[in-house]
Amino acid sequence: MSDRIEYGNLKVSKELDNFLRKEVVPEIDVDPENFWKSFEKVLEEFGPRNKELLEKRETIQKQIDDWHVAKKDEGHNHEEYLNFLKEIGYLIDEGEDFQITTQNVDDEIKKVAGAQLVVPVMNARFSLNAANARWGSLYDALYGTDMISEDGGAEKSGPYNPVRGEKVIEFSKSFLDDTVPLSNVSFSEVTGFSVENGTLKVNTSGQATDSLKDQSQFIGYTGDPDSPSGILLKNNNLHIEIQVDPEDSVGRDDPANIKDVVLESAVTTIQDLEDSVAAVDAEDKSLAYRNWLGLMKGDLKESFMKGGEEMTRSLNNDRTYFDIDGNDMTLPGRSVLLVRNVGHLMTNPAILDANGNEVPEGIMDAMFTICIGKHDLQKKGQLANSRTGSIYIVKPKMHGPEEVQFTCDLFARVEEELGLAPLTVKVGIMDEERRTTVNLKECIRVASDRVIFINTGFLDRTGDEIHTSMEAGPVIPKAQMKQQPWINAYEDWNVDVGLETGFRGKAQIGKGMWAMPDEMLGMYENKSMHPEAGANCAWVPSPTAATLHAIHYHQVSVPERQKDLLTRTRANLKDILSIPLLEDPDSLSADDIQAELDNNCQGILGYVVRWVDMGVGCSKVPDINNIGLMEDRATCRISSQHIANWLHHDLCSEEQVIATMKKMAAIVDEQNAGDPEYTNMAPNFDGVAFSAAVDLAIKGRTQPSGYTEPILHSKRLEFKS
Numbered sequence: 001m002s003d004r005i006e007y008g009n010l011k012v013s014k015e016l017d018n019f020l021r022k023e024v025v026p027e028i029d030v031d032p033e034n035f036w037k038s039f040e041k042v043l044e045e046f047g048p049r050n051k052e053l054l055e056k057r058e059t060i061q062k063q064i065d066d067w068h069v070a071k072k073d074e075g076h077n078h079e080e081y082l083n084f085l086k087e088i089g090y091l092i093d094e095g096e097d098f099q100i101t102t103q104n105v106d107d108e109i110k111k112v113a114g115a116q117l118v119v120p121v122m123n124a125r126f127s128l129n130a131a132n133a134r135w136g137s138l139y140d141a142l143y144g145t146d147m148i149s150e151d152g153g154a155e156k157s158g159p160y161n162p163v164r165g166e167k168v169i170e171f172s173k174s175f176l177d178d179t180v181p182l183s184n185v186s187f188s189e190v191t192g193f194s195v196e197n198g199t200l201k202v203n204t205s206g207q208a209t210d211s212l213k214d215q216s217q218f219i220g221y222t223g224d225p226d227s228p229s230g231i232l233l234k235n236n237n238l239h240i241e242i243q244v245d246p247e248d249s250v251g252r253d254d255p256a257n258i259k260d261v262v263l264e265s266a267v268t269t270i271q272d273l274e275d276s277v278a279a280v281d282a283e284d285k286s287l288a289y290r291n292w293l294g295l296m297k298g299d300l301k302e303s304f305m306k307g308g309e310e311m312t313r314s315l316n317n318d319r320t321y322f323d324i325d326g327n328d329m330t331l332p333g334r335s336v337l338l339v340r341n342v343g344h345l346m347t348n349p350a351i352l353d354a355n356g357n358e359v360p361e362g363i364m365d366a367m368f369t370i371c372i373g374k375h376d377l378q379k380k381g382q383l384a385n386s387r388t389g390s391i392y393i394v395k396p397k398m399h400g401p402e403e404v405q406f407t408c409d410l411f412a413r414v415e416e417e418l419g420l421a422p423l424t425v426k427v428g429i430m431d432e433e434r435r436t437t438v439n440l441k442e443c444i445r446v447a448s449d450r451v452i453f454i455n456t457g458f459l460d461r462t463g464d465e466i467h468t469s470m471e472a473g474p475v476i477p478k479a480q481m482k483q484q485p486w487i488n489a490y491e492d493w494n495v496d497v498g499l500e501t502g503f504r505g506k507a508q509i510g511k512g513m514w515a516m517p518d519e520m521l522g523m524y525e526n527k528s529m530h531p532e533a534g535a536n537c538a539w540v541p542s543p544t545a546a547t548l549h550a551i552h553y554h555q556v557s558v559p560e561r562q563k564d565l566l567t568r569t570r571a572n573l574k575d576i577l578s579i580p581l582l583e584d585p586d587s588l589s590a591d592d593i594q595a596e597l598d599n600n601c602q603g604i605l606g607y608v609v610r611w612v613d614m615g616v617g618c619s620k621v622p623d624i625n626n627i628g629l630m631e632d633r634a635t636c637r638i639s640s641q642h643i644a645n646w647l648h649h650d651l652c653s654e655e656q657v658i659a660t661m662k663k664m665a666a667i668v669d670e671q672n673a674g675d676p677e678y679t680n681m682a683p684n685f686d687g688v689a690f691s692a693a694v695d696l697a698i699k700g701r702t703q704p705s706g707y708t709e710p711i712l713h714s715k716r717l718e719f720k721s
Contacts, residue, residue, distance in 0.1 A: 007036035009354035010043075013282030016350045020368075024293060028374045030418060038417035039351075039367050043359055046410050050344055050360045053403055057705060060435075061468070063088045068471035076472065076581075078574060085438075085577075092401065094441050099502030100448045102426060104388040108336040109452050110506050112237045113558035114267035115546035116537040117335065118513070120618050121271040121295075122279060122288045124302040125313060129543055131295060131334045132316045133266035135241070136547030138175070139250070140260075142168040145520035147548060165250065172261045179554045180233045180240060181213045190256040193244065195225035198324035205255070220321035220329055232321050232331075235554050239264040239331065266546035268508070268537060269335035270428075271295060273365055274342045274396050275460075275633040276618030278611050280716045282350035289368050295337055296375040298383030315383055336392070337385050338428060338453070339373075341365035343397030344406070346709050349717075362395075363410065369393060370414050370425055377424070389421075392452060394428035397460070399705075400435040401442040408447050428453030428508075431494050432460035432634075433705070434468050438576060440497045454503070455510030455537075456494045458487065463637035466645050467706030469579045474649040476582050477596050478642050489575035495534045496570040503536075504562045511538040515629045517545060517620055524548055531556035534565045541620075541630045585651060593651055594660070599624050600639040601657070602664040605681070605693045607631040609668060612689040612715050613679055622671045624664075636696065636708045644700030657697050665690055688719045 004011040021032045067084055071077075085091040108114075119130035142148050143156060143164060148171065150156060154164040173187040182190075185204050192203040200218040202210045212218055212233075219239065223229030231242040241262040245251040251259030271292060273279065279288050294300025295315070303312045316333040323329040342365055347358035373391035376384060386392070395407050404427075411425040427450045429436070429443055436443055444451055458481075465486070466475055481487060491511070498509040511530040514523045523545060530538035531552050540546045582588070602624045610616040620628040629635070646652050665681040672678040681690040692715035696708055703710060 004352070007033070008040045010036060010040050010359075011352040011356070012036065013350045016282045016286050019286045019290060023290065024368075024372055027297075028371075028378065030371060030374070035367075035371065035418075038414075039364075042367065042410070042413055042417060043353060043363055045413065046363055046406070047353065047360060049406055050363065053344060053399075053406060054704070056402070057399055060088060060090055061705070064090070064468060065471045068469065068473075072471075072473075076579065078577070082574075082577065090400075090435055091438050092442060095445060097500065098445060098448060100444065100451055100506055102449055102452055102506060103423065104390050105426065105452055105506065106336050106386055106388050106390065108267045108332075109392070109508055112267050113531060113536040113553050114238060115265055115540050115549040115553070116508075116510060117266045117269040117543070117546055118272055118276060118340070118539050119269060120276040121273055121291045121339070122277045122284065122617070124291050124294070124300060125304055127271055127291050127295060128300060128302055128313045128315065130266065130269045130271070131337060132313075133269070133543035133546050134264060134316070134333060134335045135262050135319070136265040136543055136550070138172050138261040138263050138547060139168050141520075141544045141547040142171055145544060145548070146518070147171075147520050147524060160249075162253075169250075169254065169258075175551060175554075176240070176242070176261065179235050180217050182210045183213045184210050187256075190258075192256055193228055193231055193242075195221050195228060195324070200231065202256075218324060220323045222321055225322075225326065230321070236557050238267075238550060238553055240554075263547050263550045265550045266335045266540070266543060268338060270338045270340050270394055272340045272618075273369070274340045278615045278617040278712070278716055279348075280713045281348070281720070284615070285348060285350050285364070285368075289372060292339055292369060293372045293375065296372050296379075296385065298379065317383070334383075334385075338392035338394050339369050340394040340396060340428075341369060343395070344403060345397065345704060345707060346713065366393070366410050366414050367418075370411070370420070371418055373425075374418065374420070377420075389424065390452075391420075391425045392428065393425055394430060394453060396430040397433060397705075397707075398429065398436055398443070399433045400439050401446050404429060404436075404443045405446040408450055411450065423449055426450050426452040428455075430455060430457060430460075432457035433464045434461070434576075437461070437490055437493065438573065440494065441501060444497065444501045448501070451507060453508040453510060454494060454498050455508070455535075456491050456512055457634060458482070458512050459634035459638050461490060462487075463634065463641045463706050465580065466638070466641040467701075467703075469581075470641075470645060470648060470701055470706075472579050472581060474582045474585050474651055475642065475645050476580050477588075477592070478600065478638065481580060484578070484580045485575040486578050486580060489571040489573075491533065492568075492571035493573075493576060495565060496568065499534065499562055499566050500570070504559065504566070508536045509534065509562075511535040513539040513630060514541060514545065514549075515631075515635075516627060517541040517630060518628050520545060520548055524551070528552040528555060531558050532561060534558065534562045585649070588651070593646070594656075596646070597643065597652060597657065597660045598664060600643050601660045601693070601697070602667060603631070603639045604636055604643075604696055605661065605664050605668045605690070606671065607636050608693045608696065608712070609672075609678075609681060609689040611636075611712055612692050612719050613687070614677060615716065615720075624667075626671065633708050633712070636712075637706060640696040640700040640703075640708060641706045643697040644706070647697070648701050654698055658694060661685075661690070661694050661697070665693075688715050691715065 117130040176187040220232040221228040245259040246257040248259035318333040348361040606621040618632040621631040669680040
């Protein structure tokens with residue numbers, strides 16, 4: 001990192017500068033010298049503000065800590081607590097009602113409810129898979145997962161199993177019957193399709209004909225109208241394509257020659273620079289920005305070996321059809337992409353300021369991702385991302401309205417410096433810190449002309465809950481958190497405030513991740529609660545999961561559900577501010593405490609060893625019961641804060657935590673035994689990854705807001721050096 005180029009008072013990594021000059025600015029009207037001049041001006045204006053906001057976080061946290069310590073012997077009084085939070089500016093008064101006014105938003109964000117993917121943008125293959133997951137095969141999603149039982153000879157291993165295939169087809173046609181029903185018969189009785197005078201006709205056994213119960217659901221077709229190769233249908237703003245091919249191995253055995261049912265699946269995708277990546281220096285940031293650039297230019301490609309053959313993945317083209325009148329029509333072939341920048345906390349050594357200090361990474365992300373977004377704004381043709389001329393940035397880990405205002409001001413300043421029209425850049429507000437939750441209406445107000453997204457994030461929100469109330473007492477076991485009053489009130493409050501401020505038909509209200517990518521039946525049985533809760537989108541762990549979750553948005557009309565919820569009384573602030581404390585610490589046995597430590601330590605180690613040693617920020621990590629869970633920094637934050645809380649309140653000792661870490665390290669080593677790139681932590685326990693995991697637990701109480709990034713970044717840099 002010593003190889004730097006000076007621009008004014010900036011010292012820029014040569015690798016990052018070369019990336020900007022050779023890859024980013026060609027083809028857009030940005031001069032590299034002017035870019036760095038603009039960067040320095042933005043940094044001089046916003047660097048001090050960034051620092052002040054972080055200092056305010058620490059000041060408020062100390063005031064809360066001191067208050068809890070002073071009140072420890074009195075018991076918790078909610079009214080006193082509420083008044084105290086108002087006195088210190090943690091909780092501010094709400095202003096008058098308002099409605100958001102954001103303009104030039106793509107329909108996928110403002111009108112179409114559906115599954116949303118979040119993917120580490122450092123991994124080009126994953127990024128492409130997610131972008132291409134706008135459409136997914138229902139047959140494949142069913143066949144390859146536990147959605148279809150293996151009973152009765154329907155095993156999924158080995159070559160194609162026709163018994164399993166029949167179950168897949170039965171499920172899919174039942175889905176069609178429920179979603180786009182015919183007037184008189186089931187899709188299982190259909191023997192053929194045709195399009196006559198803009199109407200879909202179906203042939204059935206016995207040479208009878210039928211049609212859709214609701215002809216407005218027929219949108220278009222492919223092939224010959226007398227014998228179409230595809231039927232395009234629409235329900236709840238989502239498309240369904242029935243693909244027909246008598247030559248296909250599946251289609252030739254089907255009475256109607258249906259070879260697949262394809263669902264519009266991941267309507268939007270967040271390309272992530274934050275919790276799911278391990279980007280700690282100029283090399284990492286250049287790779288992440290390069291992939292975002294490829295997505296914005298439309299030319300990202302990735303080659304890899306699969307089954308002994310080299311394959312190359314690129315972005316899907318748009319999909320072409322004939323409309324009901326036989327005219328050409330086009331539908332997007334890819335998810336609409338948002339990019340998640342990092343929050344306000346972290347700095348990065350890729351660029352140093354006048355004093356030789358690392359610059360705030362959030363400012364760097366804003367400059368680079370917006371500049372790269374210009375490629376999409378000037379793009380003509382099929383591979384455009386936003387058809388309304390917007391750049392979508394999701395901003396995480398903001399604490400209250402002042403920090404949201406900072407983000408909006410930063411985006412406005414970058415727009416000005418890069419020659420973009422005001423309000424080109426839209427903002428997604430992640431409601432995952434308690435000071436944002438309790439002031440959500442005012443957070444939305446300051447971004448009312450930019451906001452396109454709010455969501456809940458249980459894991460980070462719980463991590464902040466524990467850290468904010470660290471001095472109040474020991475918290476309940478982690479598994480009990482979701483049964484607490486605060487979490488249900490938090491989830492409802494987010495929807496209530498979004499609807500109050502005019503999100504319906506204008507912006508997304510999102511819900512969190514289903515963390516078990518191998519448990520698709522469980523997801524199918526449970527995740528309908530998200531559209532039922534009034535959420536336009538919810539996170540899923542894979543393209544396959546997106547296709548299966550899409551079924552829920554056919555079953556539930558989110559706009560209608562939101563209309564009903566508009567009349568609901570807003571969730572109770574008192575519930576949100578109830579602290580999940582353990583009423584009687586003595587009720588936990590020594591075995592209970594050890595089991596909780598085992599679970600938390602195993603989760604931290606399983607994630608951290610890949611983060612530090614391999615630079616993997618998100619992956620499927622086996623839990624203590626060998627169930628694969630999608631883990632990122634949010635899961636690590638809650639586990640480390642939970643240990644730190646129990647350690648601080650003497651439910652366990654530092655020696656016990658370290659001994660548990662060593663015990664669990666051996667188990668994590670065993671779980672990774674089949675990975676040739678993995679380095680064991682046991683029996684020496686002298687690796688950087690193991691020390692990082694221990695520090696996250698032992699030093700968790702003193703970490704800013706309980707975040708894991710400072711320790712993880714320093715340990716990853718130590719490992720790389």
